[in-house]
Amino acid sequence: DQTGGSGWRWLENGKLFTGFKYYLGAYYWFENGVRQNNKWETAWGNQYWVGNDGRAVQGIRQVDDFVTANSQSYD
Numbered sequence: 001d002q003t004g005g006s007g008w009r010w011l012e013n014g015k016l017f018t019g020f021k022y023y024l025g026a027y028y029w030f031e032n033g034v035r036q037n038n039k040w041e042t043a044w045g046n047q048y049w050v051g052n053d054g055r056a057v058q059g060i061r062q063v064d065d066f067v068t069a070n071s072q073s074y075d
């Protein structure tokens with residue numbers, strides 16, 4: 001759904017969605033309905049990197065100079 005002219009938002013049961021959502025063959029992370037990019041997210045007891053396209057990364061990807069969701073820093 002598009003809300004307030006500020007772009008597209010993911011709604012579930014009329015509320016802005018937060019969490020991973022499986023859509024068109026991939027998992028995407030949303031916070032308050034907004035898709036997130038290039039950051040760590042925690043779900044199901046694990047940490048996941050979502051890339052610049054918002055998709056949860058599958059396989060192995062090198063992520064340089066980022067802090068994980070539990071505040072651990074890696075180079």
